[in-house]
Amino acid sequence: AQRVTQPEKLLSVFKGAPVELKCNYSYSGSPELFWYVQYSRQRLQLLLRHISRESIKGFTADLNKGETSFHLKKPFAQEEDSAMYYCALKLGGGYQKVTFGTGTKLQVIP
Amino acid sequence: NAGVTQTPKFQVLKTGQSMTLQCAQDMNHEYMSWYRQDPGMGLRLIHYSVGAGITDQGEVPNGYNVSRSTTEDFPLRLLSAAPSQTSVYFCASSSPGRGHEQYFGPGTRLTVT
Numbered sequence: 001a002q003r004v005t006q007p008e009k010l011l012s013v014f015k016g017a018p019v020e021l022k023c024n025y026s027y028s029g030s031p032e033l034f035w036y037v038q039y040s041r042q043r044l045q046l047l048l049r050h051i052s053r054e055s056i057k058g059f060t061a062d063l064n065k066g067e068t069s070f071h072l073k074k075p076f077a078q079e080e081d082s083a084m085y086y087c088a089l090k091l092g093g094g095y096q097k098v099t100f101g102t103g104t105k106l107q108v109i110p
Numbered sequence: 111n112a113g114v115t116q117t118p119k120f121q122v123l124k125t126g127q128s129m130t131l132q133c134a135q136d137m138n139h140e141y142m143s144w145y146r147q148d149p150g151m152g153l154r155l156i157h158y159s160v161g162a163g164i165t166d167q168g169e170v171p172n173g174y175n176v177s178r179s180t181t182e183d184f185p186l187r188l189l190s191a192a193p194s195q196t197s198v199y200f201c202a203s204s205s206p207g208r209g210h211e212q213y214f215g216p217g218t219r220l221t222v223t
Contacts, residue, residue: 006152009150034212036212043200043214043215043216043217044153044200044202044212045214046211046212049209049211051209086152086153088212090210097143097155097158097168098155098212099155100145100152100153100154101152102150102151102152103153
């Protein structure tokens, strides 16, 4: 079965410092990977997906199949980035259940 | 569009009581799911549906029932509430036409005493 691991429960960084939220997955096939974010008092929402290869709010994530990782990065953290971040995996092709990691709380210190 | 709506926002139950958490979406999404969110556990899938009349179990289905009589609605029933079901419950919908992006409801915070 597929699994998503986010090793850090809490990550604290200073404003302006680089951010890297780690995500590793276990699946031998070709998964689809996502990052979801939950800001305080807001609902979960999609931040980005690996297929799009896009940058959202300055965040990027590259799928590394060799290391089975999908780390989320931002060069300069902003206070408004403070939130809960979840990495999620879906098996490729059609509908498949989505597996979420346990989440990392990012705290940006002013 | 209202997106995904959930009612109630908060609920307190006593052990053994039953209740239904409501979920509705107005985006005509084929797929709907229920998750529970617990500290340190992330989101865990309870039940999901790939269309009206079709449901299946997720990771933690025990103690919960679902049905999907329409595309729009996907209620979650707790048959006999237990303290272990104290959690925040999220409903989500998705569609292949939207790249399977999950659209989440605002959540229901349930406490079972």
